[in-house]
Amino acid sequence: MTLVLLALLACGEDPDPEADCREAGHPCCADADCGADEICHISYTCVTRSGKLDCAEPIGDFRCHALCTADSGGLGDCPSMGEACQTVEHVQGEDFIETVEACF
Numbered sequence: 001m002t003l004v005l006l007a008l009l010a011c012g013e014d015p016d017p018e019a020d021c022r023e024a025g026h027p028c029c030a031d032a033d034c035g036a037d038e039i040c041h042i043s044y045t046c047v048t049r050s051g052k053l054d055c056a057e058p059i060g061d062f063r064c065h066a067l068c069t070a071d072s073g074g075l076g077d078c079p080s081m082g083e084a085c086q087t088v089e090h091v092q093g094e095d096f097i098e099t100v101e102a103c104f
Contacts, residue, residue, distance in 0.1 A: 017044045017058045017093070026062035030092060034064035039090060039102055041065050046093040055093065068101035078103035 021029035021042060028040035041060035046053055068076030068085035075085035083103040091097045 016053075017042070017046075017055050021058065021062060028062060028064050035066075037067050038064045039067060039100060040092075041088070041090075041102070043089065043091050044093060045091055045097075065102040065104060068103060075101055 018029045026042075028034055029042060031038075031040050034040050040062070041064075042058050042062050043060050044056050044058040046055040048054070066079050066083075068078060070076050075087070078085055080103060085101045086104050087099060087101050089097045090100050090102075
């Protein structure tokens with residue numbers, strides 16, 4: 001009986017990284033969880049293989065980070081003292097990787 005249950009579980013789709021993140025209780029799991037000028041620092045890619053969704057293990061600190069403000073040259077400024085702008089690659093299951101400047 002246990003082997004049958006394990007076999008059935010193995011046939012299902014990989015867990016959704018956003019759902020796993022929410023179950024783990026992280027501060028944010030998607031950009032929609034953050035303010036208008038913030039991103040959630042969680043990145044992962046997903047592809048469909050043989051009709052099943054296959055997602056990479058998410059990376060990031062699962063926290064909201066302010067986007068850097070525009071600057072006349074180089075990286076922008078951060079609203080909070082002690083933070084600095086960093087360029088990061090940001091993707092949440094989509095087909096393209098976005099490069100953004102965020103405060104860390």
